[in-house]
Amino acid sequence: MxxxxxxxxxxxxxxxxxxxxxxxxxxxxxxxxxxxxLSVGEPDFNTPDQASLAAISAIITNFTKYTPVPGIMELRKGIVNKLRTENELAYTPEEIIVSSGAKHSLYNIFMAILNPGDEVLLPAPYWVSYPEQIRLCEGVPVVLATDESTGFKVTPEQLEQAITPKTRAFLLNSPSNPTGAVYTPEEIRAIAAVLEKHDIYVVSDEIYEQLTYGVEHYSIARFSENMKSKTLVVNGFSKTFAMTGWRVGYVAGPLPIIKAMTSFQSHTTANPASISQKAAVGALGTFDxxxxxxxxxxxxxxxxxxxxxxxxxxxxxxxxxxxxxxxxxxxxxxxxxxxxxxxxxxxxxxxxxxxxxxxxxxxxxxxxxxxxxxxxxxxxxxxxxxxxxxxxxxxxxxxxx
Ligand SMILES: Cc1ncc(COP(=O)(O)O)c(C=O)c1O
Incomplete structure (x- = not known):
């Protein structure tokens, strides 16, 4: 035994x-x-035809080999264009890394920014994988409790009080899994005003950005150049394009972090599947x-x-x-x-x-x-x-x- x-x-x-x-x-x-x-977090719609056809074409034309680790230029350029036109955020393709799902993107981020004992401020209720990924990277999730009384949103005062010299990052997930809470642009700006004063990374998981009902999604990276320089914008194709099985997620962020994540990814999974990357290129711009x-x-x-x-x-x-x-x-x-x-x-x-x-x-x-x-x-x-x-x-x- x-x-x-x-x-x-x-x-x-x-x-x-x-x-x-x-x-x-x-x-x-x-x-x-x-x-x-009613347990599953995936849309019941089909993957867009444009994505499936692009993937089939990738297979037939033998686009089935290793690609650059952070993803093919065509996809990263497409993501840059999406971020510019849909989110008013300016990035270069070098500031983008594509991974095998946003879950993978998040893990790469924590590996790149956390030292043992570093605290990550995590509003609860939180998506189940955040605390576990933080722990895997030997960080410490510090939970900021919220409930129905604030619509499951952290207040600027609560955030300010939770920041310590050990705080390394703040995790923002709007729209949220599991609560569906969406911070309004004003609420994001109030949170950003607190974060501006501190040297803290912001991990902004925006994977549900397209699914809002009467409220505008606003990326915290839009707040100022300073805020953008500390923010890692996480997104992916799973929820918007009903592509959970294809495993394509990405991060836009400051060049040194993207390079560090690319280095880590080069030794772990390397590039996301070439066929899925082509499917993602096909999906961009097709949100229904x-x-x-x-x-x-x-x-x-x-x-x-x-x-x-x-x-x-x-x-x-x-x-x-x-x-x-x-x-x-x-x-x-x-x-x-x-x-x-x-x-x-x-x-x-x-x-x-x-x-x-x-x-x-x-x-x-x-x-x-x-x-x-x-x-x-x-x-x-x-x-x-x-x-x-x-x-x-x-x-x-x-x-x-
Ligand atoms: C808040 C949140 N972030 C990230 C993910 C990861 O999505 P994927 O790895 O499929 O891109 C999910 C999936 O459920 C999620 O709910």
Whole structure:
């Protein structure tokens, strides 16, 4: 029997709860159980034809070899053009690095900027991978708690108070996964005014930028040249273009950091898949605004249904494709199962488990997002599925005492 231990680094993290719930759900579906999957963070739309055709052409023309580590010039130029026209941000292609998904981009950033013990200010609820990636790089996530009372947004005062000499970076994710919160341009400017006074990197994860409902997305890098010189803008093709499986993400930022990330990437994964890069070139500029209207319609439906349920508090998300209801009042209640046995819902994790096994709805408990009173519903699925899920949820709640 092996007595050798795994590394300290790897023992400090746990697997992605969102991906493990998705795997469990898919296993139940494969068994023929009619589970409604509201756990997955991927759009139900198809990859744009332009992207698929560009990828097919890449294969046929044998564009299947190593590319430059930070991505092909054609793609980086396309990203520069996108950032200029859509975000009013001026970068050169050398200030862009393309990686195998934005998750990979974020990991490269933390590897490039964190020394052991460096603190990263992380507003909660947060996307599950941020604290784990920070820990993998031996940094320390310092959680800034937020709740429904501020629309899940950090205030400038809260940020100011949290900054210490050890603070290395601030993580901003707007629109947010899991809350759907979107900082208005004024709110971003107020946060930027605090950060301007300090030598702190800003990691700005803007992967849901196109999915906002009546609020303008504003990149913090636009605030000033000084702010831009400290900001790493993270984005990708997964959410905007329904290209989760292609694995293409990117970072725009100051040249020395981009070079450091490129050096790290050169020794780990090297270039992102050549075929996916061509697909990304094909996708640029094809975002379909109709998706926004469709998502907004679904969001409003889910919010309306949740409002009918007793004891639910739910902030109105203005972006991404998630709602994040607070169900603290359900915790401690007793659920009566179909066979009349009873079980106490002692946590949101138990709730998620019961919803999966007894109501056949797959959601993600808030625990992994740093929010143990909430759960996440992804509405990136059809109205038909959403209606089915909300009916099942309502039946489930009627069995809580
Ligand atoms: C906030 C946020 N950032 C980054 C990612 C990573 O996306 P990908 O690696 O598919 O580009 C996700 C995916 O769920 C996300 O929700």
């Amino acid at each position: 092996m007595s050798l231990e795994l590394s300290r680094r790897i023992r400090a993290i746990s697997p992605s709860p969102t991906l493990s719930i998705d795997t469990k759900t898919k296993a139940l579906l494969a068994e023929g159980i009619d589970v409604v999957n 605004q109709e998706h926004v209207a469709e998502f907004q319609h679904r969001r409003d439906f889910v919010l309306g249904q949740l409002a009918e349920l007793p004891g639910v508090i739910c902030a109105k998300p203005e972006g991404a494709f998630y709602v994040f209801p607070n169900v603290r009042s359900w915790i401690g209640k007793t659920y009566t199962r179909a066979n009349q046995s009873t079980i106490v819902v002692d946590s949101v994790d138990t709730l998620a488990e019961l919803l999966l096994t007894d109501a056949n709805i797959s959601i993600v408990p808030g625990t992994g997002f740093g929010a143990p009173d909430n759960f996440r519903i992804s509405y990136a699925t059809s109205m038909e599925q959403l209606k089915k899920a909300m009916n099942r949820l309502s039946d489930f709640v009627s069995r809580l005492r």
